Each structure stands twice: as structure tokens, then as C-alpha cells.
Amino acid sequence: MRVYFLSEQTAALFIGGIYLGLVDGFERSLTLEPKDGLFVEIKPIGGFAPLSFRLDEAFLLDPPAGVKLYYTANGVAVYAYDFIYADQSLKVLKQERLGGALLTLCMQGKLQLNLENETGFHIIQLPESFLTCEFSLRKEGYLLTGNNAFALLSKDGKISVLSEGRIIQSGETLQAEVFFRDSAGHTAVCEWDEGKLISCTLRAQHAPDASTLALALFESVLIGADCTPLLSDDLAQKADDLKEFTGDFKHVILCREKNTAGLVYLRRERIYDLRYFRIETENGKISNVLPLSE
Numbered sequence: 001m002r003v004y005f006l007s008e009q010t011a012a013l014f015i016g017g018i019y020l021g022l023v024d025g026f027e028r029s030l031t032l033e034p035k036d037g038l039f040v041e042i043k044p045i046g047g048f049a050p051l052s053f054r055l056d057e058a059f060l061l062d063p064p065a066g067v068k069l070y071y072t073a074n075g076v077a078v079y080a081y082d083f084i085y086a087d088q089s090l091k092v093l094k095q096e097r098l099g100g101a102l103l104t105l106c107m108q109g110k111l112q113l114n115l116e117n118e119t120g121f122h123i124i125q126l127p128e129s130f131l132t133c134e135f136s137l138r139k140e141g142y143l144l145t146g147n148n149a150f151a152l153l154s155k156d157g158k159i160s161v162l163s164e165g166r167i168i169q170s171g172e173t174l175q176a177e178v179f180f181r182d183s184a185g186h187t188a189v190c191e192w193d194e195g196k197l198i199s200c201t202l203r204a205q206h207a208p209d210a211s212t213l214a215l216a217l218f219e220s221v222l223i224g225a226d227c228t229p230l231l232s233d234d235l236a237q238k239a240d241d242l243k244e245f246t247g248d249f250k251h252v253i254l255c256r257e258k259n260t261a262g263l264v265y266l267r268r269e270r271i272y273d274l275r276y277f278r279i280e281t282e283n284g285k286i287s288n289v290l291p292l293s294e
Contacts (some may be wrong), residue, residue, distance in 0.1 A: 002075030003055070004029040009044035009083055010131060015055075034060055040078075049109075063270050070264065070272045077274075084109040098137045101155075105133065113144070115157050122157025129164070131182040136170065140194040143170060150176060152195055160195035173198065183212040183254075184221040202226075214261040214279045217242075217286055218252040232285040242289065246277065260292070 004027040005013055013020045013028060016038045022040065023027055031287050032038060037056040043097050044050070051066050053059055060076065070077040088109035095104045101117035115122040130146035137143075140160070144151040145167055152161035152174065165178040165187075170222060173193045180186040185205030201227045208216035213230065220227035220240050228236040246263060253262035253274070259281065265273045280288040 001032065001034065002029055003032045004075060004077040005040075005042070006077060006079045007042055007044065008079070008081035009046060009048055011042045011044035011080065013047075014041040014043065015039070023080075027270065029075070042080045044080075044083050047085055047087065049086040051080050065270075068270050068272065070274050071267075071272045073276075075182060093131065094133070094135075096135050098135055098142065101142070103142065105130070113153075115142070115153070117155060119156040124153065124157055124159065126151070127162075138170070138174070143167075143174065148179070152192065154195060161192060180219075180223060181226050182223070182252075183208050184214045184219065184225075186219070186223060186225055188223075210256070210281075210284070212254070213257050213281065213286060214277070215252060215254045217279060217289070218246065218249075218261050218263060218277065221246060222249065230286050232282055232287040235285075235287055235289075244288070249275075 001211065005023045006025060006027045007023045010022055010024040011264040013023045013039050032055060034055060034057045036113040037054050040055050053064055053067065060069065061265050066080060066082050068079045070079065070217055085107070091107040093105045093107060095102070101115060106112060106114060109126055111126045113124040113126055115124060127149065127193040129149035130144055130151070133144050133146040135142060135144060141152065144153065148166060150167055151159055154160055163176070163178050164181065165176045167176050169175040170188070173191050175189065175191045178188045178190050180188070184207070186202060187205070188200050188202045190200045191274065202223065204225065217227055217230050220230070227242065228239050231239060247265065249263035249265050251264040253264065255262055255276065259279045260276055262274045265275065267273050276292040278290050278292055279286045280290070
């Protein structure tokens with residue numbers, strides 16, 4: 001079967017002890033037989049610990065933590081992510097007392113926040129956008145403000161909100177601008193009250209060009225944005241049916257083929273299916289959406 005290797009961090013790929021080059025966001029592919037059970041090692045640069053596994057039938061049914069599988073019509077993509085640092089010694093980055101709680105931001109293989117309060121001791125894993133961050137106390141818990149990111153924690157250490165974005169207002173309610181990082185530059189101004197979303201207004205920064213029209217359509221469907229400006233008059237009348245037509249997909253991938261996008265569907269934990277859709281255009285507008293047969 002055709003196997004595509006990708007990595008969140010730039011890494012060296014070894015299969016059966018043989019170095020096959022570097023992998024990152026651009027895949028490196030080869031034909032492998034699962035029955036051979038070859039040993040795979042992905043060694044990221046930058047002080048991260050290597051990830052290793054045996055690529056066999058069991059792996060393809062239940063990948064280990066740190067690996068996601070994306071099944072396509074002609075093979076499977078193996079995506080390595082969430083690497084830990086090789087140095088797992090404890091390094092305290094920041095410590096602060098807030099309202100009777102002790103918050104300790106530290107690095108121990110991964111970035112984590114240790115929260116100790118009247119509810120107990122809690123360990124919260126955080127992305128590295130919080131390597132430098134500020135803590136503040138809220139009625140529902142704690143607000144962490146990082147580098148273009150923020151998180152809202154309950155008093156018992158559960159993450160109720162975790163997003164890229166910037167805080168606009170932190171008062172009785174929390175208001176923030178959320179970044180989607182999509183082709184249209186969508187952002188949303190969202191408001192939460194005690195960790196519950198109470199309002200959200202979507203905004204697009206720019207119109208897509210012809211090369212990203214398919215991507216922009218499915219990204220808009222995914223986040224619930226108005227996609228009718230992209231559609232022909234006839235198809236715009238069916239805009240509300242597009243979500244049901246495409247199903248419960250989680251991500252959108254731009255394809256090399258013009259007017260084609262890949263939609264990612266969760267099969268089960270760490271395993272996904274990739275299905276392709278093609279758009280047809282007329283006078284610069286999308287006139288039809290077609291699933292591509294496998």
C-alpha cells in the first residue's frame with residue numbers, strides 16, 4: 001500500500017534502520033507492505049524525542065499516541081505530532097498565586113500548567129503559544145493569555161475555551177477575537193459568560209481568488225460562515241443543504257488538482273478518512289459541488 005509520511009516538526013525518517021530523508025508538512029511517500037512489520041522511526045530536530053513504531057496491521061487499526069492516520073482511496077497518510085522534548089527535567093517558567101490558588105507554568109517534556117486550589121491538584125497540558133502568558137482570576141475560574149492565544153479554565157482544571165486569538169474585553173463576560181487561519185482570513189468576535197458561548201459574529205477579511213475557491217467554500221461550510229457570495233444564483237438557493245450534503249467533516253485540505261478539496265472525517269480516535277469534492281464554476285461563481293468517486 002502507498003504510505004505518506006508527514007510530521008508536525010521537521011524530522012528525519014528512518015524505515016528499517018535506513019535514512020529516507022526529511023519529512024514535515026510536505027509528505028514523503030513510498031510503497032510498504034503492512035505484513036512486513038517494518039520498524040519506523042521519526043526523529044525531529046530541535047531537541048524533541050524520537051517517535052518509533054512498527055508499521056503493521058495492528059498499527060493501521062490502532063495507532064499510538066502521537067500518530068494520526070488519514071485514509072485515502074489509494075493509501076494512508078501517517079502524521080506524527082505532539083512530540084515531547086527529550087529533556088524531561090522540570091523547569092518552572094512562571095508561578096503565581098491567585099485567589100487562594102497556586103498556578104505554576106512549567107516545562108517537563110511538554111508545556112503544562114499545574115493548578116493547586118481547594119478542588120485539588122490539576123495538570124493541564126498547553127500548546128507552546130502559552131510559553132509566555134499572563135494569569136488572571138475570573139468568577140468561573142482562570143484566564144490564560146498567551147501569544148495570540150487564550151484559554152479559559154474552570155476551577156477544577158478543565159479547559160472550557162482554548163483558541164488562537166486576542167482578548168478584547170475581560171469583564172462580566174469575556175470577549176475575544178478568534179482567528180481561523182483560513183483562506184478568507186475569517187475571524188469571529190465571540191463572547192462567553194461563565195465559560196459558555198453566548199454570541200459569535202463571523203467576519204471575512206478578503207474574498208478568495210480562483211485558485212482557492214473550493215477551499216474557501218468548504219471552510220465556510222465548516223465554520224458556519226455565509227457561503228452564498230461564492231455561489232451561483234441557483235446553487236445559493238441550496239446553500240443550507242451543503243452541510244448535510246458534505247457531512248460532519250472536521251478539516252479541509254487544499255489539493256493539487258484545480259477546484260478540488262479534501263474533507264477530513266473522524267472515523268475514531270486518531271483515525272480519519274479523507275474524501276474529495278470538486279466544484280464546477282460559471283462566471284466566477286460555484287455552480288455545482290460533486291463528490292469524487294473512489
